Amino acid sequence: MGKQQIPLKTTATRFIRAVKLFMTSDVGGRAGFLLGCLIALFGGISALNVVSSFVGRHFMTAIADRQTAEFVHQAIFYASVFVASTIASVTARFVEERLALLWRQFLTRRAIGLYMADGTFYRLGIQGKISHPDQRIAEDVKAFTTTTLSFLLMLLSSMLTVFTFSSVLWLISPLLFFTAVIYAALGSFMTILLGRPLIKLNYNQLDSEAGFRSGLIRVRENAESIMAEGSEQRHANRLLRQFDDLAANFRRIISINRNVGFFTTGYNWMIQILPVVLIAPAFMRGDMEFGVITQSAAAFAMLVGAFSFIVAQFNSISNFATVVARISSLLDAIEEARTSANPGIEFAETHGSLSYENLTLTSPAGGALLKDLSIRLPADTRVIITGEGDDASVALFRATAGLSTSGNGRIIIPPREEIRFLGQRAYCGPGTLRQILTSQKRSMEETDEQVLVLLRKLGVVHPLVSGDLDSEQDWPTLLSPREQRLVAIASALIAAPSYILFEKADSIFGHELSTEILKLLAERGIACVNFAEPDAPRAAYDIVIEYHSDGSWTRIDRKAEA
Secondary structure, X not given: OOOOOOOHHHHXXXXXXXXXXXXXXXXXXXXXXXXXXXXXXXXXXXXXXXXHHHHHXXXXXXXXXXXXXXXXXXXXXXXXXXXXXXXXXXXXXXXXXXHHHHXXXXXXXXXHHHHXXXXXXXXXXXXXXXXXXXXXXXXXXXXXXXXXXXXXXXXXXXXXXXXXXXXXXXXXXXXXXXXXXXXXXXXHHHXXXXXXOHHHHHHHHHHHHHHHHHHHHHHHHOHHHHHHHOOHHHHHHHHHHHHHHHHHHHHHHHHHHXXXXXXXXXXXXXXXXXXXXXXXXXXXXXXXXXXXXXXXXXXHHHHHHHHOHHHHOHHHHXXXXXXXXXXXXXXXXXXXXXXXXXXXXXXXXXXXXXXXXXXXXXXXXXXXXXXXXXXXXXXXXXXXXXXXXXHHHHHHHHHHOOOOOOEEEEEEEOOHHHEEEEXXXXXXXXXXXXXXXXXXXXXXXXXXXXXXXXXXXXXXXXXXXXXXXXXXXXXXXXXXXHXXXXXXXXXXXXXXXXXXXXEOHHHHHHHHHHHHHHHHHHHOOOEEEEEOOOOOXXXXXXXXXXXXXXXXXXXXXXXXXX
16 A cells, blocks of 8 residues: 655645634633643743743852852742742643643544544545554544644744743843854754655654554454464464564664764754853953853753754654644545445435335446346335345345445435344444444333343353343454344344345354244334345245346245235
């Protein structure tokens, strides 16, 4: 999967829009209050730094002049400033972290809402245009909110420092002021020149780390199959290749960091020497007090530090640029996926109706699987769709469920809460049985005992399913695939939708259990559509839709025959 290069203008637009969305959201009021507190606190910290520079100046002068009373007075004043600075700094850090958490909660909820809506997560997977969206939502959103806020506050702090210490340094020596500006400008230019490749390398590193971690997770989730097949070495070799790519990219990052480190370390050491070298001659001539040297060194370091934001934070800036680019590409992919649902098949929603209008489905090779299917499947009936081969029934099930299928025509389905799709594979997910069995939009009307009886009737006999419905478990590892499918059927029966659509019910559950399931559906007045294999029994169904190898189809109404 190729790495995407996001235009700077697009990235900046995304960044500004993310900030605007947050500040105008329903939590924008709280965010604005916290941001206002931060600005006030940083303003106070900057003012205390200026006060501290003058107190330090008088403190050192008192030591040089051996003025004991003045020394004690300035020492008490110095300690008071330190206490006030500590309180302001710790409070600012606390408010900053609360604001970052609030922003992360907002963006994560929004990202998950977009990702999980209208099958977007599914289409992102089949399009394959973006790697590891899970990491981008979990890790990159966290890094984006935390780092953005830190940078904004550091920028604010730098601006306040420039505003307050420029006058201090100018009063001491205009030459020192111009030296600080020129030195910081040259340092920023050289840091950007040396470290620019880090942005692309960090982007690749995040993808490599995510790919390696995903490989390990897949091995854990499929441990039984890998063990049975004896394919441990093949998977181990693949994991090692992924790690070798990861390590090679990280070696390049280390090399760039080494070059940047040589420059920035020397640059920071020189900040301590330059002001003393420039001011010391004036002290030696008797034009300045000794305390001015320490004040000028501190003021020079503060001002150069403020001007050298890029030098001091370049590694963080390169990582931040990578995170913004990754989130930007995720949002682009989500928008594309939301507008690229099956363009050839039109979907419409109507309460209590499932029908197909002029629906034609084709195989990946282009051959016709079904031609001009136009039929309405009434509620409270049992329908089986079968014929020569099972490609057509599988394709029709996938098309009805909104999964990627080639074709054209129109499918009219009930709203999502009125229809359930039960494919060959089921995934319960971790949680409690009550959460799995209960629809999000409907509370469970059955008692716990009725639910447990239903599960036993369907053949779910796992010990952990025989008692507490509120026990938190990792069900995909505890239940077999068959048991997970049975739990999915129980969930559908409890939800009582208008329609339940099965994919190859007889081959999965067997004829006897399939017949029992049909009876349970009939008792609850739920329509059943079984997209079955060719040799599936038809006696228990009211309507048979039979398709043929040329794509034609016929409808057999068994109620009318009876």
